Amino acid sequence: MSYDWIIKIVSDNWPMFIRGAVMTLYISIIGTIVGSIIGLLVGVVRSAPVPEHGVKRVLFKVVNAIFAMYIEFFRGTPMIVQAMVIYYGSALAFGIDMNRTFAALFIVSINTGAYMAEIVRGGIISVDKGQFEAAYATGMNHMQTMANVVLPQVIRNILPATGNEFVINIKDTSVLNVISVSELYFQTKSIAGNNFRYFESFFVACILYFIMTFTVTRILRFIERKIDGPENYIIYANQMQVATPEDMVARTKSANQY
Amino acid sequence: MEKLIDIQHLSKSFGTHEVLKDINFSVDKGEVVCIIGSSGSGKSTLLRCINLLEKPSGGQIIYKGENILDNRHDICTYRTKLGMVFQQFNLFNNHNALSNCMVGQMKVLKRSREEAQRVAMKYLQVVGMEQYINAKPKQLSGGQKQRVAIARALSMEPDVMLFDEPTSALDPEMVGEVLKVMKKLAKSGLTMLVVTHEMGFAKEVSDRVVFMDKGVIAEEGPPEQIFNNPQQERTREFLNRT
Ligand SMILES: Nc1ncnc2c1ncn2[C@@H]1O[C@H](COP(=O)(O)OP(=O)(O)O)[C@@H](O)[C@H]1O
Ligand SMILES: [Mg+2]
Numbered sequence: 001m002s003y004d005w006i007i008k009i010v011s012d013n014w015p016m017f018i019r020g021a022v023m024t025l026y027i028s029i030i031g032t033i034v035g036s037i038i039g040l041l042v043g044v045v046r047s048a049p050v051p052e053h054g055v056k057r058v059l060f061k062v063v064n065a066i067f068a069m070y071i072e073f074f075r076g077t078p079m080i081v082q083a084m085v086i087y088y089g090s091a092l093a094f095g096i097d098m099n100r101t102f103a104a105l106f107i108v109s110i111n112t113g114a115y116m117a118e119i120v121r122g123g124i125i126s127v128d129k130g131q132f133e134a135a136y137a138t139g140m141n142h143m144q145t146m147a148n149v150v151l152p153q154v155i156r157n158i159l160p161a162t163g164n165e166f167v168i169n170i171k172d173t174s175v176l177n178v179i180s181v182s183e184l185y186f187q188t189k190s191i192a193g194n195n196f197r198y199f200e201s202f203f204v205a206c207i208l209y210f211i212m213t214f215t216v217t218r219i220l221r222f223i224e225r226k227i228d229g230p231e232n233y234i235i236y237a238n239q240m241q242v243a244t245p246e247d248m249v250a251r252t253k254s255a256n257q258y
Numbered sequence: 259m260e261k262l263i264d265i266q267h268l269s270k271s272f273g274t275h276e277v278l279k280d281i282n283f284s285v286d287k288g289e290v291v292c293i294i295g296s297s298g299s300g301k302s303t304l305l306r307c308i309n310l311l312e313k314p315s316g317g318q319i320i321y322k323g324e325n326i327l328d329n330r331h332d333i334c335t336y337r338t339k340l341g342m343v344f345q346q347f348n349l350f351n352n353h354n355a356l357s358n359c360m361v362g363q364m365k366v367l368k369r370s371r372e373e374a375q376r377v378a379m380k381y382l383q384v385v386g387m388e389q390y391i392n393a394k395p396k397q398l399s400g401g402q403k404q405r406v407a408i409a410r411a412l413s414m415e416p417d418v419m420l421f422d423e424p425t426s427a428l429d430p431e432m433v434g435e436v437l438k439v440m441k442k443l444a445k446s447g448l449t450m451l452v453v454t455h456e457m458g459f460a461k462e463v464s465d466r467v468v469f470m471d472k473g474v475i476a477e478e479g480p481p482e483q484i485f486n487n488p489q490q491e492r493t494r495e496f497l498n499r500t
Binding site: 128130131133134135136137138139140141144148149152153156229232233234235236 | 309311334335337338340342344346347348349350351352353354361362365366367388389390391392393394397407410411414
């Protein structure tokens with residue numbers, strides 16, 4: 001009976017399942033965060049205004065060409081193949097025996113970065129031109145404009161897409177079993193290899209994957225709502241909570257002035 | 259009179275399309291100048307050239323005796339001296355009303371948070387928006403947004419305020435509240451350069467009116483001249499149409 005087997009498999013192997021799930025979460029969390037940072041940096045550079053002349057312009061074009069290649073390459077090849085090439089390639093080329101977990105983090109981060117870079121660039125492009133102009137008109141330079149006005153809006157707008165990448169990462173870390181990273185799929189495979197109950201073992205893994213993705217999705221929704229803030233605002237009637245006595249003085253003065 | 263901004267032979271082309279041709283005019287300190295003219299005549303482009311949101315194709319912009327188009331000049335510092343109010347408000351969507359008026363002060367002028375807040379509150383009161391400091395732009399009406407936008411520009415304590423059709427995107431019932439604020443500012447002695455279609459406003463508050471047509475200044479003079487006794491046929495035609 002499958003049902004009894006599932007109970008048995010879980011009670012016999014729960015530490016392995018948990019370790020696998022924790023590893024999966026660990027790789028996908030770090031991969032998503034580092035990938036988002038890479039994506040943010042690359043996306044910001046790629047959408048920056050081209051310098052008008054000189055060495056800066058050439059440098060900018062070169063950097064952008066490299067970034068474009070990076071994005072095309074990592075989006076255009078399967079992660080499972082990238083894992084093999086990077087892990088075995090680094091051993092072959094540099095004689096490094098990469099730590100498997102490090103290799104996993106590296107691959108997922110760099111892969112997520114390629115997707116996030118395009119998501120960020122799209123997010124920046126879709127911010128109203130008026131936002132940039134108002135910031136420039138206030139005297140902000142490009143960096144200040146990005147940091148104080150544009151990126152906060154971009155980050156809010158790409159949060160759903162980032163959550164999506166996170167969910168994809170939770171599922172796709174399973175391909176890292178090809179370089180023997182002890183994530184959930186790899187652990188399940190060893191469990192099933194011992195008991196030969198493939199369906200039941202992987203059914204447990206399936207449930208665990210779903211719990212992880214479902215929880216992550218809920219948490220991100222919650223964060224989105226938090227960032228959006230309250231639906232309504234408070235009108236300050238006569239007493240202003242932010243006002244200090246000096247403000248009151250300033251108020252009467254300025255009222256006279258105009 | 260001290261010339262604050264002196265524009266000499268300014269031209270601007272987009273590709274082969276010559277939008278501004280040999281513009282010469284100046285704004286004195288404390289003066290209120292209104293720019294009128296039909297749509298597409300280059301009014302916005304002129305204003306945007308003045309604060310370098312568009313790069314002029316030729317000519318000079320002399321600000322307090324210095325040509326700001328030579329490369330040595332720091333554009334960001336120059337822009338802090340000009341307050342800009344846009345037709346589409348362009349409030350920072352990620353900031354509430356108060357912080358819209360503070361962020362430039364803190365990041366560009368490097369004022370402390372306390373100082374920035376004090377100044378922001380002062381100007382939010384001038385525009386009558388001090389009760390809405392917590393509101394995000396999307397929670398405000400058009401007229402309220404524009405008043406916050408004016409307060410944001412004033413908070414930088416600029417030498418001159420540039421307004422690009424500040425009431426054109428507003429529902430008719432909200433035009434009044436914005437014009438009221440602008441009249442108050444004009445009477446306070448603030449230097450203002452206003453692109454507008456509100457002829458009543460231009461008549462009432464301006465020291466000088468500039469009429470633009472097809473990329474050139476067709477006529478310029480005191481409001482009495484422009485509105486009651488225009489010297490140019492083009493001006494007369496335009497005023498008859500509006
Ligand atoms: N970025 C641009 N690229 C090309 N043409 C432009 C651009 N901005 C404005 N124009 C053109 O310049 C002319 C003047 O525009 P504008 O200054 O906005 O006029 P106004 O504000 O008087 O209505 C118009 O013909 C417009 O199409
Ligand atoms: Mg215009």
